[in-house]
Amino acid sequence: MVEPAGKARALMSYTLQYGQVTPYLGYLAGGAWLALQIAAIAFVVGWAIGLVCASVLEYGPRPARWLVRSYVVFFLNTPLLVQIFFLYFALPDWGILLGSYEAVLLGMALNAGAYLTEIQRAGFRSIRVAEVEAATTLGFSRVQTIRYVILPHICKVLFPPLSNQYIILTMTTSIAAIFGVEELTGRTYNINAQTFRSFEIFSIAALYYIALTLVASAALYAVGRYFFRIKGKVF
Amino acid sequence: MPVSRFACLLAACLAPLVAMPAQARSLDDILKAGELRVGVNPTLPPRALFNDKNEIDGFEPELAKAVADKLGVKLTLVQVGSPDRIPFVAADKVDVVMGAMSRTSERAKVIDFTAPIHSENYGIVTTDAKPFAKLADLNSESVTLIQVRGTTAIPYIQKNLPKAKLVLLDNYNDRDRALAQGRGDASFDGIDAVAYRLKIFPAIKWKIIATPEYGVTYSSFGVAKGNYGLRDWLNIALYELHTAGTVEAIWEKWFLKPMDTKVPVTPYF
Amino acid sequence: MPHLVIDRLSADYGATPVLQEVSLSVERGEIVSIIGPSGSGKSTLLRVLTGLLRPRAGLVRVADEQVNYDSAAALKKVRDRFAVVFQQYNLFQNMTALRNVTIAPTIVKKRAAEQVESEARALLEKVGLSHRIDAYPDELSGGQQQRVAIARALALKPEILLLDEVTSALDPELVAEVLDTIRVLASEGMTMLIVSHEMGFVREISSKVVFMADGRVVEVGPPSQIFDAPQTERCADFVRRILRH
Ligand SMILES: Nc1ncnc2c1ncn2[C@@H]1O[C@H](COP(=O)(O)OP(=O)(O)OP(=O)(O)O)[C@@H](O)[C@H]1O
Ligand SMILES: [Mg+2]
Numbered sequence: 001m002v003e004p005a006g007k008a009r010a011l012m013s014y015t016l017q018y019g020q021v022t023p024y025l026g027y028l029a030g031g032a033w034l035a036l037q038i039a040a041i042a043f044v045v046g047w048a049i050g051l052v053c054a055s056v057l058e059y060g061p062r063p064a065r066w067l068v069r070s071y072v073v074f075f076l077n078t079p080l081l082v083q084i085f086f087l088y089f090a091l092p093d094w095g096i097l098l099g100s101y102e103a104v105l106l107g108m109a110l111n112a113g114a115y116l117t118e119i120q121r122a123g124f125r126s127i128r129v130a131e132v133e134a135a136t137t138l139g140f141s142r143v144q145t146i147r148y149v150i151l152p153h154i155c156k157v158l159f160p161p162l163s164n165q166y167i168i169l170t171m172t173t174s175i176a177a178i179f180g181v182e183e184l185t186g187r188t189y190n191i192n193a194q195t196f197r198s199f200e201i202f203s204i205a206a207l208y209y210i211a212l213t214l215v216a217s218a219a220l221y222a223v224g225r226y227f228f229r230i231k232g233k234v235f
Numbered sequence: 236m237p238v239s240r241f242a243c244l245l246a247a248c249l250a251p252l253v254a255m256p257a258q259a260r261s262l263d264d265i266l267k268a269g270e271l272r273v274g275v276n277p278t279l280p281p282r283a284l285f286n287d288k289n290e291i292d293g294f295e296p297e298l299a300k301a302v303a304d305k306l307g308v309k310l311t312l313v314q315v316g317s318p319d320r321i322p323f324v325a326a327d328k329v330d331v332v333m334g335a336m337s338r339t340s341e342r343a344k345v346i347d348f349t350a351p352i353h354s355e356n357y358g359i360v361t362t363d364a365k366p367f368a369k370l371a372d373l374n375s376e377s378v379t380l381i382q383v384r385g386t387t388a389i390p391y392i393q394k395n396l397p398k399a400k401l402v403l404l405d406n407y408n409d410r411d412r413a414l415a416q417g418r419g420d421a422s423f424d425g426i427d428a429v430a431y432r433l434k435i436f437p438a439i440k441w442k443i444i445a446t447p448e449y450g451v452t453y454s455s456f457g458v459a460k461g462n463y464g465l466r467d468w469l470n471i472a473l474y475e476l477h478t479a480g481t482v483e484a485i486w487e488k489w490f491l492k493p494m495d496t497k498v499p500v501t502p503y504f
Numbered sequence: 505m506p507h508l509v510i511d512r513l514s515a516d517y518g519a520t521p522v523l524q525e526v527s528l529s530v531e532r533g534e535i536v537s538i539i540g541p542s543g544s545g546k547s548t549l550l551r552v553l554t555g556l557l558r559p560r561a562g563l564v565r566v567a568d569e570q571v572n573y574d575s576a577a578a579l580k581k582v583r584d585r586f587a588v589v590f591q592q593y594n595l596f597q598n599m600t601a602l603r604n605v606t607i608a609p610t611i612v613k614k615r616a617a618e619q620v621e622s623e624a625r626a627l628l629e630k631v632g633l634s635h636r637i638d639a640y641p642d643e644l645s646g647g648q649q650q651r652v653a654i655a656r657a658l659a660l661k662p663e664i665l666l667l668d669e670v671t672s673a674l675d676p677e678l679v680a681e682v683l684d685t686i687r688v689l690a691s692e693g694m695t696m697l698i699v700s701h702e703m704g705f706v707r708e709i710s711s712k713v714v715f716m717a718d719g720r721v722v723e724v725g726p727p728s729q730i731f732d733a734p735q736t737e738r739c740a741d742f743v744r745r746i747l748r749h
Binding site for chain 2: 015017020089092178180189193202
């Protein structure tokens with residue numbers, strides 16, 4: 001069969017077929033929902049860990065400080081992937097068998113906890129002694145000083161870095177796929193293997209991630225603006 | 236807030252729209268360049284692996300070398316992963332892609348496959364203590380199957396063994412380890428490489444049950460959609476390599492046993 | 505009978521003695537200024553008076569009643585008597601000017617919100633900021649912040665106002681507006697103890713000037729004595745050096 005050279009060559013390039021992957025949009029959305037869930041839980045747990053650890057570092061007794069310090073140094077200086085790998089594949093040798101979801105959540109929360117310890121410690125450090133003294137001389141009780149002066153200040157100082165940490169955490173959830181959690185990235189890989197429509201499926205996944213972070217950014221922006229007078233930008 | 240991150244993401248998802256995948260090289264282009272670029276995935280030993288000298292080696296690289304020799308050009312191996320195999324072809328980074336390219340009608344919508352290189356034989360990988368004898372035994376709520384994400388058996392499991400719990404891990408090393416640790420009861424997957432793979436768990440009493448009821452699948456070379464000249468030449472080269480016994484010899488060298496199901500070789504394609 | 509009597513007051517920071525037997529008295533409606541070289545203990549004296557630092561020895565009397573610094577309950581009373589404004593603007597950054605002024609009467613004194621607010625508006629008017637009541641501290645100039653701080657201190661209706669170098673962190677052109685506010689208070693008969701480096705202002709407004717050095721009161725006298733005819737070598741030295749600039 002003789003074909004014009006130009007036409008034959010044109011057939012040899014890849015043609016985008018988004019219609020081929022639309023049946024999977026709902027399946028992917030389920031993955032995005034799971035990613036959101038993992039990010040939110042890991043963030044809240046990590047935030048609580050960070051709050052306790054930061055308090056210990058600032059005000060705790062020496063042995064406790066030493067313990068927290070080791071935790072933070074260890075988790076800040078090893079990759080998250082290795083940490084979860086340890087929880088998932090090494091702990092069973094000591095008789096602790098964590099499921100995929102549990103291992104990923106625990107790893108991400110512990111990792112976020114280390115970062116959030118440092119961030120929140122900076123928040124404690126930023127308390128302005130002058131304001132606290134002013135409250136004291138005005139007759140505020142200790143509880144009133146914390147409630148009206150220290151907490152609002154810490155929240156305001158911490159809000160931007162905490163928001164950023166949350167966004168980072170959302171991206172990090174993609175690591176869960178490696179350990180058998182069927183979140184957005186995992187589901188993207190599944191469909192990719194089945195259909196080979198890599199360009200289409202990965203660009204849709206990217207859009208889902210953008211949606212996740214965009215919605216979070218916008219919500220955080222509104223909260224920061226309303227409660228803490230933070231005049232940042234969404235982008 | 237995160238300006239740069241947003242830009243990166245946007246770029247990532249718009250990239251395929253603006254920088255549309257390049258033209259694939261035709262057979263003539265390859266001859267002119269004097270080089271055949273073949274994508275292999277060295278995380279799938281013994282199919283492909285990094286040897287002691289940290290070079291890519293294994294069944295697929297050796298076969299690719301035999302093909303390049305027939306074409307009379309130099310062979311360049313390119314490392315590809317499971318999820319990015321197709322972009323490598325579409326963006327003209329490789330001429331031919333290997334890496335366990337199981338043929339399916341779904342995948343053939345996107346890429347062109349040659350005639351089979353080898354058969355893929357399936358079975359249940361489990362341990363001595365488990366009572367399974369055939370695939371249907373796995374279809375139970377109490378069974379957890381550990382599979383590798385993106386492999387061809389998964390759609391079958393979802394359709395025919397829907398009751399089993401499914402855990403998808405990243406690679407075969409992780410799957411083997413998870414099975415050894417008792418995270419799951421079994422894995423239904425290709426068993427061609429198990430003899431090679433499971434040697435490293437001498438303490439575990441493995442049990443491999445062949446599953447003829449599933450049938451065999453075939454693995455081929457993949458080329459860009461519409462690159463018929465290259466595909467047709469590869470088919471003829473493969474015919475010669477099969478009939479000369481070269482494919483089988485390389486297979487036995489790396490998989491440590493004969494191919495379970497012989498590839499039927501015909502002069503027609 | 506003096507409004508405020510400080511009798512041989514001593515205080516330490518850890519093992520370092522910072523105030524050593526400081527004595528002075530302030531009449532009702534009088535303005536007394538404290539001057540002295542850096543590190544001489546001026547701020548420390550005000551911190552002790554407001555109960556931020558516990559004295560080691562000595563007595564403080566307000567209107568002939570001894571001030572007790574020993575317990576939290578007693579300190580509550582101290583804070584009714586003294587209000588203080590420090591050099592660094594220490595407004596609550598998360599509150600508007602108005603809220604800064606109303607918060608203490610509302611949450612400490614538990615007074616009715618409407619009444620507190622109308623008083624606060626009047627105070628902010630007095631310090632010349634009625635147009636900025638909804639501004640946050642970071643939206644105010646240093647001089648404006650100090651005037652809000654003065655209004656905040658006055659909102660608790662203190663008997664005695666303590667001012668610690670309230671103009672020294674300000675740009676020169678902002679100093680005058682704060683000094684004007686203090687003049688208004690003086691004309692209303694507020695008893696004040698002022699630490700200041702503004703020698704012209706000190707001379708103009710004070711009936712008595714206290715010169716401190718090394719945690720001690722070295723010389724006390726009317727401005728004419730301290731600035732024109734100091735009796736001690738140290739005071740003469742200090743005045744000479746500071747007036748040369
Ligand atoms: N928190 C503190 N801990 C230890 N020593 C302090 C502390 N605050 C002040 N001091 C010391 O106490 C002494 C008196 O300090 P103070 O602040 O009362 O001086 P000052 O007369 O107000 O000086 P300036 O004119 O610089 O404000 C100084 O030697 C100072 O170093
Ligand atoms: Mg001072």
